[in-house]
Amino acid sequence: MKSLEELKKIKEETLKKVDLRKQKEGTRIVVGMATCGISAGARPVLMALLEEVKNRNLSDVIVTQTGCIGVCRLEPIVEVYRPGEEKVTYVEMTPEKAKRIIAEHIVNGKVVTEYTIGAYEK
């Protein structure tokens, strides 16, 4: 160890790996991962979300999974919980859609209305 910078570099690199264990107050993105969700393709969606969050260094965002959300015909389903906002449910997700949601909803705070369950029901 020759300098403090070197230490900071190790810290930054490892932090990404252990960040998951810090308790966070921020946004939670939940992917429905019951059998129906997985068979409809929830896993690539989950991986895409994780990758986007990592690439954009969104340290305040948790991506996690849950069981069956209940509307199996609309799987894969992703729900976004942001502090102080109503829960937003996105349906029939794909990895591409997932990336757009991160960019528009999570980063810029604009709900991607066309992917939501409300839009689908209409």
Add this chain to the structure above:
Amino acid sequence: MNIYRAHVLICGGTGCTSSSSDKIQNEFELKIKEKGLDKEVKVVRTGCFGLCEAGPIVIVYPEGAFYSHVKVEDVEEIVEEHLLKGRIVKRLLYKDAVEEDTIKSINEVGFYKKQKRIALRNCGVINPEDINEYIAFDGYMALGKVLTEMTPEEVIQVVKDSGLRGRGGGGFPTGLKWEFTAKAQGDQKYVLCNADEGDPGAFMDRSILEGDPHSVLEAMAIAGYAIGANQGYIYVRVEYPIAVQRLEIAIKQAREKGLLGKNIFGTGFDFDIEVRLGAGAFVCGEETALIASIEGQRGMPRNKPPYPANKGLWGKPTLINNVETYANIPQIILKGAEWFRSIGTEKSPGTKVFALGGKINNTGLVEIPMGTTLREVIYEIGGGIPNGKKFKAVQTGGPSGGCIPADLIDTPIEFDTLTELGSMMGSGGMIVMDEDTCMVDIARFFLDFTVEESCGKCPPCRIGTKRMLEILEKITSGKGEPGDIEKLEKLANTIKSASLCGLGQTAPNPVLSTLKYFRHEYEAHVNEKRCPAGSCKSLLSYHIQEDLCKGCTVCAKVCPVGAISGERKSPHVIDQDKCIKCGACLEKCPFNAIVKK
């Protein structure tokens, strides 16, 4: 780099390891691989989570789901349900973590809610065998800051301003100790870490060494810079194999990273650390005895002064602090003395770790801000007394401490308040006692320990404690005579004032404090030959209540000495001459017809 979406943390503390948490880890790795999740889920072995009563413990992040009493057979279900399908396995969650069907994360569970973790901050969060994880949680940042931005005087000033006091027992201001050692004249100085945690029932130092060994190494290097030493020794009990092993690994990794060794951070500061093993002598927790032991002698204390700050290891100025004290240092450096002072009380800033045990629901390790009351610790964190029994007293400070009775339960926990009550902080053992615990017997238990561990150098301790033990044995076996209590008191006071070291000076505390608050129990033993708690075997007898006995013969069958007789379907009797008072009948009687008095 793999991106993991979930981390499975498995407790690798001594408690959970002895209930086979290593097998659970293997099973997790196996099952996760089987399901093809090994690129998504990471398994990490950490240090102690603290709630040992619920072990083996597994925590799954990001949810912070807190699984307790996990068995190898349960692993498949957790992997299948939680990790694959995202459904938390409620059945296996810690009992307080489920409330009205909502699942609480680990930080919201009652046991952890009131805690404030500074010394234990990384225990159960990081992998103690991976220095990078420690670095990720600000590890070695304090050392970096000290070496690049601060003078040794400034470091000592921060520690002094923080008001940190020694966590090993005495509560001496740490900053002053550092200052004395820094000012002492000597070509060579040493930094020692006292990890000879000997109090029966205290294991916080072990947990820190097992769960976060680097925090101690970092603090010792900081201390080395502050006092002008470049060599440190950690004196650790040989009875702690996991701690020793993790320390060795940590030292090796720190050397590889250049965080120990020559020219740290390119500042020209050299510091290295060696581990030295104790060999099973309680008295070596006393600092001069510890030094003698490292030097390769019998671990016997010597007179002070000169204090180790002036004349310590090999006659050189030596700084000696305990594990928990060191574990606080990096945080104090990073967050400042003001921050530390804002926690705890004015005279005892910061937190203290306690090992909660005895007649309490949540046995385990808790870190609380100083000033928290005993009531909060026992009822809100500890979950109260099991089996609906009545709380009677709490013993703090191990063999050097004393018993605090139930009516003082609202006392805030601080160094000085505990000492005023005739007990002491000690290293942080906290043993809870209920109505069934006999206070005379507890005093006898601790004296038995002291007699065994007295090094024999000074007569007050060597002979005096033995005489006290004999009197206590006499009293608990029903042979006490008038005048015994007074004799005990006199001996206690003499030993307290005449002994050479802390072991002897505090050895009478368990007797003096129980005499102070529970003198009536001593008197009942001596004058009425009665043990009010129903615990001293020689003073009680078992009886069958005729009206409740149905004559089922269970007691007669279970009695190991054949002392119970009677006709089937008619009341039985116990032959008091044959009865050895083992209590087997009382436990087995289906009608609660047997009483002890």
Add this chain to the structure above:
Amino acid sequence: MEFKFNWEENKDKIEELKKVIEENKGKKGALMPVLHEAQRIFGYLPIEVQRMISEGLNIPLAEIYGVATFYSQFSLIPKGKYQIGVCLGTACYVKGAQAIIDKIKEELKLEVGGTTKDRKFSLQATRCIGACGLAPVMTINEDVYGRLKADEIPAILKKYME
């Protein structure tokens, strides 16, 4: 009890000890680490080993003996591979624990507090272990045997003889 130190059989161990002494020579406070290593290598610290350490580190034998007897982790006699503990609490005693001890002594030609010549077994009489309902009780390492009869002893011991 006598344990003759077998120089021939311990040749490798002696070599190992010599190496340890060599490595630690000149190091400050070398005695404790060397004793720990010696205890690990030999399983105990016979006077012969203490003498070797004394010569190797140039520390008087009396001082080494003093240190070795001070700490409870160091043992001057070897412990058996299987440590037998017979409970001599009141319940066990009344139920015939003495007969159990006598039988073990006879079977293994062993005294209480001793270790067999082949160092397979050592025998200890313990205080009450709190299993009065199972009296009389014996433990062999981690295994617990309860409600024992003296004639069951040979069969139990045989399990550990292989």
